[in-house]
Every structure is written in C-alpha cells, then in structure tokens.
Amino acid sequence: MTTPARRSRRRADRQDVIVAGGGMVGAAAALALAHEGFDVGLVETRAPDPWKESDEPDLRVVALAPSSARLLDQLGVWQSIRQARCSPYRHMHVWDAGHGATLDFDATDLDIDTLGWIVENRLVQHALWQAMDAAGIRRVCPAQVVDFAASDDGVHVTLEDGRDLDARLLLAADGASSPLRAMAGIGTRGRDYAQRGVVAHVGFERGHAETAWQRFLPGGPLALLPLADGRCSIVWTLPEARARDVLALDDAGFRDALGVASDLRLGRVTSCTPRAAFPLRLLLAERFHAQRLALVGDAAHVVHPLAGQGVNLGLRDVATLRDAVTLAQRDGRDIGSETVLRRYARRRRSAATLDAWSFDALERVHSARFERLAMLRGLGMRAVDRIGPIKRRLAAHAAGR
Numbered sequence: 001m002t003t004p005a006r007r008s009r010r011r012a013d014r015q016d017v018i019v020a021g022g023g024m025v026g027a028a029a030a031l032a033l034a035h036e037g038f039d040v041g042l043v044e045t046r047a048p049d050p051w052k053e054s055d056e057p058d059l060r061v062v063a064l065a066p067s068s069a070r071l072l073d074q075l076g077v078w079q080s081i082r083q084a085r086c087s088p089y090r091h092m093h094v095w096d097a098g099h100g101a102t103l104d105f106d107a108t109d110l111d112i113d114t115l116g117w118i119v120e121n122r123l124v125q126h127a128l129w130q131a132m133d134a135a136g137i138r139r140v141c142p143a144q145v146v147d148f149a150a151s152d153d154g155v156h157v158t159l160e161d162g163r164d165l166d167a168r169l170l171l172a173a174d175g176a177s178s179p180l181r182a183m184a185g186i187g188t189r190g191r192d193y194a195q196r197g198v199v200a201h202v203g204f205e206r207g208h209a210e211t212a213w214q215r216f217l218p219g220g221p222l223a224l225l226p227l228a229d230g231r232c233s234i235v236w237t238l239p240e241a242r243a244r245d246v247l248a249l250d251d252a253g254f255r256d257a258l259g260v261a262s263d264l265r266l267g268r269v270t271s272c273t274p275r276a277a278f279p280l281r282l283l284l285a286e287r288f289h290a291q292r293l294a295l296v297g298d299a300a301h302v303v304h305p306l307a308g309q310g311v312n313l314g315l316r317d318v319a320t321l322r323d324a325v326t327l328a329q330r331d332g333r334d335i336g337s338e339t340v341l342r343r344y345a346r347r348r349r350s351a352a353t354l355d356a357w358s359f360d361a362l363e364r365v366h367s368a369r370f371e372r373l374a375m376l377r378g379l380g381m382r383a384v385d386r387i388g389p390i391k392r393r394l395a396a397h398a399a400g401r
C-alpha cells in the first residue's frame, strides 16, 4: 500500500517525462524534451553498442529525410553524424522489372542539395546517447519497464528490478512489439507481409553515383543505397521461403543472385558482407495515446521499408509531441493531460495512417503478378515521371516538407 510519506516522496522525485526505450526515436524524444527544459528520464533495456569509425559499418542503415536531419541538427547531433560517416543521395532511380518503366527524382527538382542521407542506425543512436549527459537526462540502463499506473495526478512506472519512478508523462518508444502499448490495452491493426528484408553491404563494379536505386521485382523491391565508402547497402525484400534460400547461398551464389536481381545496373557484385534478415509487417496502433501515455516511433506505427520512411515518421512524432508539450507548458497546462495528448495523437495518427496504407498499396501494386495490373503500373510510373508537379509533390512528401 502507498503510504502518505511515500506519496509525498514520489511527488518530490517526480520527473516531467519518462521515456521507455532508447532506440533512435526514444533517444531523440528524450533529448528534444530536455532541450526544452523538461526534467527527463530514459529507461532502456540494453545499452547500445558504441559506434567506432574503425568498425565495419553497421548492417542496419536508414535513409534520413531532410526533415529528420533538421530535427537532429536542432538536437545538436547532426554535425557529428555527418562528420563521422554518412552518405548523401542526390538522385533516386526507380525501375520496374515487369515493364521496364522508370521514375527519376533529383534533388534539384526540389531546389535542394540532397534528397537525404544514408546513415548507420548505430551511429545515430550513439550520437544521441552521447548528448544525453550534457542535456541532464537521467538514464536508467539496463532496466526494463514492466508496469505502469496512470492517474489524474501522474504516472507511476515500475521497473523489473523493483525500482519505481514517477512522472507527469510517459512515452512508449519501446519498438514494434511495444510492451507498454500492450500494458495500456491498445490494440493494433495491420498485416504480416510474409516477407523478409535481407540486408548486407556490397561492392559493385560501378560506383553508386550518390543515387538511391530501387528495382521493383514481383517478390518485392530491391534497394541499393549509397554508402560513404563507395559500396551499397542493400535492402532486398523477398518472400519468406526465397529469403531463406538466399541467406543459405554461399558468397559466390549470393553475388550472382544479387547481380541478376539488380539487373546488373551497377555491374557485377564484387564483394559482400555477411547477410542479416528482418521480418516485415505493417502495424498501426489503434490509438497513439492513453492516460498520461503517448506512443512514438515503431511502438505507434511500423511501415514497409520500400519508402525508407520508418524512422522518419518516428522523428516526426517526436517533433510534433515536443511542440504540443512545450506549448502546454508555456500556457501553464498539464503536459500529460488528455487534451494535449489527444491533439498529438490526432495529428500523428492521421498522417502515419495515410503513409502506412500508401506504402502498403505501393507494395501490393508492385508485387501483383496480374499482367493488366503490371501494365497499369508501368503506365502510372511513366505518367508520374512526366508530370512535374505530381513528381515534385511526391519528392517533397518523402523529404518531410
């Protein structure tokens, strides 16, 4: 039972915000709120591996949109990421295996210097974690949130080792299988793509020309993303069984298979790291908030990687939440109140839902084997490529404008 003495101690120790999960999105959320003057705590199950320049680049990379780079810049970590290792891509070339239609985007279409940057996940997380001490964030790691109880007064968080924490607001940034989402009784919608994203870093005979290449194949898209050392990071979406076969190939077999899948667009594959694979699914939380709880990042939405937008959506959650909470604080309102969280959830849920189902539709149209649909797809791609305003709108959306 909670005694009066314990209750008043709790209030004295109470932080403004506790973030559960210190992946890229949770770490960015903690920093963004600490920069606005909030007292922030971060609980993470497992400390991230440090990033070292001498290490082989992390197999997991993300394509960061200019809107994400802007947020990371506001958090004071973008310059260190750029200087460490990061590759801009100024062009995007998409082509269809069925009808040979192509679609090209160029940074100059948007009057910008670059469409985005390919960055290692570990580097982004490392840079954010490095900045936490200076921002006064209290880290509790390794530690796991196993329960929480929200009330009009605040939220009480219980950790696996029996410690407890109190705050006005709790953020669930605990990833796609979010335990906090389940604890809050928030359901999800979506579907399992029955596909895996096979990733590796590979060298090709020809350079990547600062271009993100994507070929749509019947089993799923193959992306070749430019790395700073001249190689490409691949995300090869394959049906489960085919992914297993491809992972089981020896290096020479894998290089040959990838050469065929990439249409030899950059020539033969000359080198290849070990491969890894990730299950792909579409997931949308039915609500992005509950009493004193807000969901951000993959805890709220998981999208197909074909548009390279997963973490970009998560960082947009962070920017929207930061703005909503900062405004509430400035107006003297409770930052964990239903009104504040509902406003955040409404804005982000509608935007993320539209994106998630658009990427899903794109996946369905491109993996369709029906001849008529494949023909329409070719016509659609050619039309988009020729109609400047539509093309510019698509590029601007991907850039987070």
Ligand SMILES: Cc1cc2nc3c(=O)[nH]c(=O)nc-3n(C[C@H](O)[C@H](O)[C@H](O)COP(=O)(O)OP(=O)(O)OC[C@H]3O[C@@H](n4cnc5c(N)ncnc54)[C@H](O)[C@@H]3O)c2cc1C
Binding pocket: 020, 021, 022, 023, 024, 025, 026, 043, 044, 045, 046, 061, 062, 063, 064, 143, 144, 145, 146, 173, 174, 175, 176, 178, 179, 180, 197, 198, 199, 235, 278, 279, 296, 297, 298, 299, 305, 307, 308, 309, 310, 311, 312, 313, 314
């Ligand atoms: C193959 C592939 C390619 C992708 N490519 C791109 C791309 O090009 N561009 C892009 O934007 N996105 C991309 N994504 C998506 C992107 O990787 C994810 O959206 C992003 O990593 C999600 O970050 P997150 O911080 O929300 O979640 P996570 O990285 O999953 O972090 C969640 C954290 O919460 C912690 N945690 C879990 N439970 C608890 C608990 N109870 N208590 C405390 N801590 C807890 C975990 O340890 C973990 O560190 C890709 C994804 C895949 C699979």
